[in-house]
Amino acid sequence: MSSPAVKDLPTIDNGIKEELEKDHQLKKTSVTEKQVLPSADDIKAEKTHQGLLSGVETFSADNLKKTKTREPQSGAEVMKTEMAIRSSLQEVEKFDTSNLKNVDVQEKNPLPDKEAIRLEAEHNAFKDGVEGFNKEKLNHAKTVEKNTLPTKEVIEAEKKAE
Secondary structure, three states: OOOOOHHHOOOOOHHHHHHHHOOOOOOOOOOOOOOOOOOHHHHHHHHHHHHHHHHHHOOOHHHOOOOOOOOOOOHHHHHHHHHHHHHHHHHHHHOOHHHOOOOOOOOOOOOOOHHHHHHHHHHHHHHHHHHOOOHHHOOOOOOOOOOOOOOHHHHHHHHHHO
């Protein structure tokens, strides 16, 4: 498709043309953005909310375990349990303790004697001393290696002896 010739282009009325071309005295204005972008916290909160909603929408009840719930008791059942408790308490109150026999108690798990307790305390003190030793209290020592080499005279004497 070819571009139209200049004479074929539409023309603008002279009154409108003069109005557009004349100098306008406009006031300076500052541009403020009306649409503020959400903060990172807002985006994170929205993603969390969307995740919860999608989790609820896609939840499958097949994953749940079967449980039995206790139904509330009727008035008659409550009365039966209260009567059973009352009769048990009455039987306990009626019990005659004079028919009981005296029994000597034998201690099956005796406590350790004083010597065993003292030895365990010494052992624990020793372990605490080893485990809680402060290495900073040690003095630094320099090791001096003493390797005495034979002197020249001793070497010459050995060579002559051979």
